[in-house]
Amino acid sequence: MYQDEELVFSCPQVVADRPTHYCPGCHHGVAHRLVGELLEEMGLVEKTIMVTAIGCSVFLYNYLLVDAVEAPHGRAPAVATGVKRAKPDKFVFTYQGDGDLASIGMAEIMHCANRGERVSVVFVNNTVYGMTGGQMAPTTLIGQKTTTCPGGRCAEREGMPIKMAEIIASLGGSAYVARTALNNVKNINKTKKCLRKAFEVQTSGLGFGFVEVLSACPTNWKMSAIKANERIANEMIPYFPLGVFKDATADVTGEAAGKGEEGK
């Protein structure tokens, strides 16, 4: 850095300075950075116990330098429940993919949310099983080809893509639920704001926080990173609408406070 310069953007300290194993254009890296920035900005780094899930982000613990425990596939919300009940004063979050959270882990996420566990969930929905090589996920779009629905997902046989944010918002224990995307700068910034809220409902003891983040898996979508971002805009967002589905802080601190957050 030159003398007369200021640093406008750099990697947060809690994000390890090492190359990731992700494919080019994979959005996991963006999500990691946002979480890392928030942990620093909110002063949570030394209070955090992170629960990693099984998926391409299984190595999250190599990239975010906080205490971490590895959950079996789909069970991160149960593991997080155990952590939080054992250590109620810690900040606990899970980071899960759509196969992990919406398929095998359906019972765990539903009940964790319904109990209103004071934990936060970062849900990376890329409509596919990334790590295992591109199988159909519960969120795979109709017509999308994967290795286990080679003709494209068909509603008749495989059902409709599941909308987790809406379902979680309908449960009693959730305090903040939003869906965002990482396909452009505006949405990335919006995602960070929503994640902050989801973390805040935990730190303020309000309840369970959940952000579904629409993300790209260029490799298994078999397209370039740029095309993948276009697909999010053109195919995913129309089916998975972005927005805040529930916000307990709105009732508690008033609309104005909520808006204030937005305006920051």
Next chain:
Amino acid sequence: MYQDEELVFSCPQVVADRPTHYCPGCHHGVAHRLVGELLEEMGLVEKTIMVTAIGCSVFLYNYLLVDAVEAPHGRAPAVATGVKRAKPDKFVFTYQGDGDLASIGMAEIMHCANRGERVSVVFVNNTVYGMTGGQMAPTTLIGQKTTTCPGGRCAEREGMPIKMAEIIASLGGSAYVARTALNNVKNINKTKKCLRKAFEVQTSGLGFGFVEVLSACPTNWKMSAIKANERIANEMIPYFPLGVFKDATADVTGEAAGKGEEGK
């Protein structure tokens, strides 16, 4: 029967002529009879493969004289999926309690419904684990005392009672979803009509049918059968509203047809 008499009401043939193991006033018996009547009336007895669940109704196969397979606790929707995919021309239904369906079996019921499996689900919600002696269920009402929430269920710690009918109705694959009760004659008759619809969406290939039946467990509620029926009216129905949450036949065959069914 005397010569000049006609039989107005008797036990359907498919219901075995043997005493049940249920407690006095337990609604499982009513639900069994309704299912049996419908199987006969709809001509399904010889087409049926029934999937029993684990709960007080585990012996259902002793009472309904149709082919049956016993599913592990909570997994009846998965077993039913296997049955139906293997034998698409059979009539397949599960009969599950609230512990079975809404707790351990949450993932299976969600995905079975979401895939739109052509099966029907009879969901007996008695807000408690009957068979194992009265533990808290996901549907246990706030304040209700059970052996594992001896001070009464508390929303802060255990979350709110889960509303399965609403959740299932929000999924793409469900074709008919209703909630009824067995606490009085009117509701019993209404339940039968709803079960018929849930069976019909299967036989007509429309999709997944689901009826949540609010039922009494006098034993674990620690009250008389009569008081238990009052509790359904006064405490359960206000929280778990009765009604039809989804009806694909309404779109398909028109409102009139639906009404016709009601008026029968």
Next chain:
Amino acid sequence: MSRIEIREDRCKGCLLCTTVCPKEIIKQADRFNQHGYKPAEVPAGDMKKCTGCASCATICPDVAITVYKTKKKAKKGASHG
């Protein structure tokens, strides 16, 4: 005229039937049946009040009640429930 038959050995004495009879003719017996329950019964003489509405049978969890109605000439047989 109508009447009901209660299969005493199947009755568990839950008394739900007693709450729905429009004629309030169903009562609990004083004796125990073989399973240790005091069964429901219609006291002698009251049966003639029965309308054959089948409410009792509909609510009975143990399908212990059968309902008979004296045939009327022109009407078709009603189905269950």
Next chain:
Amino acid sequence: MSRIEIREDRCKGCLLCTTVCPKEIIKQADRFNQHGYKPAEVPAGDMKKCTGCASCATICPDVAITVYKTKKKAKKGASHG
């Protein structure tokens, strides 16, 4: 005046940064880096066009871009993102 630094060994050549630069100054290099990717770069001379908007850094999945701005006297330092 502003500028960016791309850590070439961390860049995977996904080109997402090239799509968000308002000045369209980020290009793909012709060479491979040690991991076999053709990294992003700002051709010599174009850097002066950079506004320091940090869009490129925000979208980069590999946190490969650092953004610097020449200090202005009165303004407070902006935070990340």
Next chain:
Amino acid sequence: MSLYQDVIIAGFGGQGVLLIGNLLAYAGMNQGLNVTYIPVYGAEMRGGTANCTVVLSEEEIGSPVIHRPLSTIIMNRPSLDKFQSRLVDGGVQIVNTSLVDMDLAEQGRIRSVPVAAGEISDKLGDTRMANMVALGAYIQATGVLPLQAVIDSLVNVISASYKHMIPKNAAAIEAGAKAAQ
């Protein structure tokens, strides 16, 4: 041979057979004996019947579950049907004649002791103490423990809020013992 006694106590769900099983076991424990108590449980309960097994012994106890008991307390007809044939030769069977026809009780191979537990309890002003009456008869008929030891153990099984019921229960035990004399 050292003291050893086992008993199966059986009846309808509401008759309090588990309570007197517990009471007997506590009495044994308070007397310094080894004791085990085990109820049947789970789905079997739904049928409306209940039973439990108590073993009292000076030696370490092996099985708490007894297939062929030395004694039984039979509170209702289904229990008689189920357990009478299992009783060992020479065993003692207490029969609640308020609900069980004494004609059905074997005599000779075993010793059947009738006690009109219902009526006796009724006379004491509370139908629900038939179980205590039957236990009193059992203690009297077998002599396995001093009657007073059983009465003294009522505090162990009757919760503090029902403490006032202890004298009544004691009276029922004594009435049962008397009836079996």
Next chain:
Amino acid sequence: MSLYQDVIIAGFGGQGVLLIGNLLAYAGMNQGLNVTYIPVYGAEMRGGTANCTVVLSEEEIGSPVIHRPLSTIIMNRPSLDKFQSRLVDGGVQIVNTSLVDMDLAEQGRIRSVPVAAGEISDKLGDTRMANMVALGAYIQATGVLPLQAVIDSLVNVISASYKHMIPKNAAAIEAGAKAAQ
């Protein structure tokens, strides 16, 4: 001793190393040899590198996984770093000099055969055939199979819709062989 050869083929994900591994294996199978082929797979793939192992043998094959190979085809720098030291003494290493600095390749302990697979492929009008060039060089350098057997097996690995590409690929294999003469 009967014929036995094994090879690790390694490069970046997009370089088609698995394809030439398959091709080599098919060629061996078509020649009546026992063959095994195994790729690395799973999370390891994410790093952007790929490799596979092929064994050709007249005898039944034991391990399809080889820790110290008799030969390698090295398509990029990370592969050289990983596998060169594992090559047995006297082994053959084909080095794609279009991406790997030949100065880094050992000579003496092993036999390193340079082939500018990228440039040769480029000259044939399609950059993506560097893999075929390298395989040609390998066949030439080791003589494990007749070149024609490899070319004849292209039909087994190139899908019907790309059949028109077979002659081009054959030419690349031949060019590679020539470069390694």
Next chain:
Amino acid sequence: MASGDKLFLKGNEAIARGALAAGCQCFFGYPITPQNDIPEYLSKALPDRGGAFVQAESEVAAANMLLGATACGVRAMTSSSSPGISLKQEAISYMAGSELPAIIVNMNRGGPGLGDIGPSQGDYFQSTRGGGHGDYRLLVLAPATCQEAYDLTRESFDLAFQYRNPVMILGDAILGQMKEPVLTAPDRPADPAEARDWSLDGAVGRGPRLLKSLFLQDGALADQNRMLQAKYEAMRAEVRWECFETEDAELVVCAYGTIARIAKSAIRKLRKKGLKVGLFRPITLYPFPSEALAKLVKPGRKFLTVEQNLGQMVEDVRLSLCGLATSEFFSIYPGNLPVPDDFDEPIARALGL
């Protein structure tokens, strides 16, 4: 409850109280017969003491909550019975692989499948050889009395933390449901430092910690397995067993848990008839007390293993006898309630009578 009291407790309740005496802070469970008294008791007792009781949505979730709590170095437990324990196998394998000191109680019921709710020893293999995937071992404790249920549960937490390994308490339907007098012992709470070196509590003043079982780098999983194996070897120091009348025995009956106590009754009875029979009762099923058993081998002495299953521990018995002797096997089928008389005939047969 003051320590040293003599209480009349169900085996299940003895386990729950043993856990409390050991400073157990969290319990995660799901209802299943015949162990419901454990969660029921703790659902009141734990919150009263500031601990956490969670009725999980399933056994799978319960086991994973346990994984989370023990990763924080907190004393925590789950309990279930056979089908529920099957569902916990994946998480148990993870906890073993991540070296977490979890306590798992299995009140074994009849199987396979839904089976029945009676006693069984059909889960011996599952407990001692890892029903889950991969190589791992649990320390398996098999109480035979309510007193032992209390004592061993109380100790199990110390063992779990000492070895950083899950410990299983293996009882059965009879042990869980029967009541016996239990002398409670002084509390044996956690050493506040016992997990200081590895547990998760937020990376304050140190680098981040990681508890995991994934080892993808070449050879990393092999190293992990080597380390685990060394630990299992070290755990051999914990072998426990009981010998009863073995001194002059012509026949040694090998049995554990409820079956062992019933066998003991039978042996007492047969001794009175002059038959020279003794009992070898493993208390730790893993590590199995092989050396102690091998030492019992004598010329002419016979062995008979009795289990309420189709023959499981008998393999450990035979392996322990090292070919110097062998063991007959007698099966009490799950679904039959075992009584002392059942042992007369097989013992006589084994004695060659």
Next chain:
Amino acid sequence: MASGDKLFLKGNEAIARGALAAGCQCFFGYPITPQNDIPEYLSKALPDRGGAFVQAESEVAAANMLLGATACGVRAMTSSSSPGISLKQEAISYMAGSELPAIIVNMNRGGPGLGDIGPSQGDYFQSTRGGGHGDYRLLVLAPATCQEAYDLTRESFDLAFQYRNPVMILGDAILGQMKEPVLTAPDRPADPAEARDWSLDGAVGRGPRLLKSLFLQDGALADQNRMLQAKYEAMRAEVRWECFETEDAELVVCAYGTIARIAKSAIRKLRKKGLKVGLFRPITLYPFPSEALAKLVKPGRKFLTVEQNLGQMVEDVRLSLCGLATSEFFSIYPGNLPVPDDFDEPIARALGL
């Protein structure tokens, strides 16, 4: 695909094709490395043939779908790898208890826990002794080549229906991922009547049927277990094994699956050096070929069991040798890729060289 073709197939694909050749109509699975090629292949092939492919929401659900389909007497299969197989244990116990002819494929990966995705034999115990609860046995087939993977899968359906018992195919990451030439065989489809006597298809012209594993009446579960045990005894007729160069061997190496084929390479090499070493390879792991192994015992002959785990099959080897001989054990740790050279030293040591 016409039968009799020689194809170049991955082990996983060989299994999928073997299943098709056997008339498999339904597949239920969930993605997990290293077996994904099986569901991926069948997701296309099965619907093309009018069968059903369902990607279940989890391994638990997949196993229970299998339970449902096999209850209808249909040939059906699931496949997974270690952690996923752990999750299936409850349903496997139910299927065994309900006597359902299900095929379960486990492409064993490294454990415990998440482990790695490399080859391992750490699930031997789980496979042969029932990772689930209660007493039950699977028929366990362990192919060592892609050809065998094809052939044994094709046969497994016949065996499953013949015994009305679940069959497990136990492979590993190497077998699943490697390609070898495979000679396909004629289709071996279901006998249309094979399940006529017990399967569910709607009670037409007969009383209702019931498939369950709950046996609550006194003694009923005992009867069920007795019946099952008799079946397991009968299954002994299916033992399969391979002997290689055992005739004059001074040392017999016992190994199965991938490790056995690698051992064979080593043995070939050592034979050329003049060492008298042979191989005993169990193909059925349950029933274990105990008698065949016992017959190999000779004065002076030594045994060495090699497994890629911490020592599991070695127990069966030792039990089979009946005290007449014993077996050394050499462990290749999961996480290390086994190569023939690894065998030189342990073999030399076992030979006393």
